[in-house]
Amino acid sequence: MRKYAISFVVACAWILVVIQARADTIYLKNGNQIEGIITRETDEFIYIEMPAGNMSLSKSAIESIQRSSAEAIDKTKVKWEKERKKKEQEQTEKASFEERQRAKGLVMYNGAWITPEKRAEIEKQEMETETGESREKEIADLRRELDSLKTENSDLKQEIATLKDQIGQHSQEQIKLSMEMLKQQQEALEFQKKAEKREIGQRPPHIWVAPKIDGFTPYPTPSD
Secondary structure, X not given: OHHHHHHXXXXXXXXXXXXXXXXXXXXXXXXXXXXXXXXXXXOOEEEEEEOOEEEEEEHHHEEEEEOOOHHHHHHHHHHHHHHHHHHHHHHHHHHHHHHHHHHOOOEEEOOEEEOHHHHHHHHHHHHHHHHHHHXXXXXXXXXXXXXXXXXXXXXXXXHHHHHHHHHHHHHHHHHHHHHHHHHHHHHHHHHXXXXXXXXXHHOOOOOOOOOOEOOEOOOOOOOO
């Protein structure tokens, strides 16, 4: 009997813990969900109170609502109030601590309170490191640029050599073509000269005949 009584007490305590941790849960049609306390509701909107602040939500975006009991909501409000006060206390203590550190002449740097001299030293070291890294990066970039220029120069030399070969081949072909044309012209001239000679040789000899005129003899006769 005592065992069952203990189990009942444990179960009740667990239920109280669950109740304390729950508020209203609004399931949205897009798959998201919102936890808060529904403070007011109209035909189109519901108004929700949350630890971060209040908001309104259109009912057209809601898939379903899981409402908590009034006791669970009251316990949730108490929990939120405790968390709010705790947060305010932490912020107050943080501000007070920072003020005391500044009063000591310390400064915040990379999440730690240090002296201005130490900060200047760290910044100098970081600057030197960054400068060295920057120089190394600059050298690496220059080397890559030089390699690229070497590649471009090699490609350019190859292109120039190819062009020279093409020009040389073109010049040789042009000279050969010119010689052939000149030879053809010479052959044509020789052929023309031979043809003219043949034509002259085939012509009959030209004999001049004096015109006959009555009472006039152009040449003297033997009797004269």
